[in-house]
């Protein structure tokens with residue numbers, strides 16, 4: 384499970400404090416030092432850690448917790464609130480267009496889980512809102528991406544529009560949008576191309592697809608297992624495409640997870656969903672407060 388190491392270390396840091404009846408300024412400083420190291424070791428971005436620690440210190444001083452009853456408990460509660468704030472306060476819903484179709488463009492590096500997540504989201508909308516989505520297969524570079532999307536489509540009974548791999552993604556998306564109008568689809572998912580790393584050609588292609596499809600949501604899919612690279616990736620995609628939301632995948636894996644959790648603070652864009660398994664139903668709404676509680680253990 385993700386965050387195990389972080390949870391252990393945070394619990395250790397805070398339990399030292401809990402054992403003390405009276406907490407001194409030096410105790411608080413030592414606890415914050417341990418929390419800082421725990422976050423850094425879990426790959427939380429260093430700037431985010433710095434802000435986090437400063438904010439906890441300021442809140443503790445402002446509330447004069449060291450003079451009050453139960454200082455340890457109050458500090459735990461401040462840490463919990465700040466962890467929640469770092470991840471975005473509250474859950475943020477999928478953007479929705481006032482008229483159909485709502486267009487969701489899935490972007491991210493190859494292997495992050497774009498195709499899988501498109502299927503998961505389409506199924507969720509189908510189950511919860513009786514939606515009629517269409518998925519457009521525009522990842523013409525990854526071998527078997529189109530077949531994978533088609534097979535997912537069959538599995539969840541959602542139509543997939545594709546033109547094979549020899550057509551330019553811009554033309555596929557243009558034709559796919561026409562198909563969506565014809566089918567009166569209420570949601571369109573564009574499974575856009577990924578690469579092993581960000582390059583200019585990919586970004587230009589994605590920017591063109593964005594112009595053509597005018598998406599309501601540009602959803603960046605990030606593999607939580609990729610450590611510090613996750614933040615760089617998110618900044619790269621956000622700077623160029625102005626993403627509107629993030630899906631963190633593979634949180635079921637054994638990841639330190641902190642980099643992924645820095646994405647909100649670094650890009651300002653909300654994490655909307657988390658992927659916690661390979662099955663089509665393994666997608667959950669991201670609740671920052673619940674995640675903070677899970678991390679604090």
Ligand code: GDP
Nearest residue numbers: 493494495496497498499632633658659660661
């Ligand atoms: P794409 O290249 O971005 O389209 O990535 P894929 O959708 O093909 O996903 C790559 C691999 O990651 C596949 O084997 C997926 O089953 C797997 N995957 C995607 N999301 C999750 C997740 O939340 N948890 C786990 N364990 N595996 C996932």
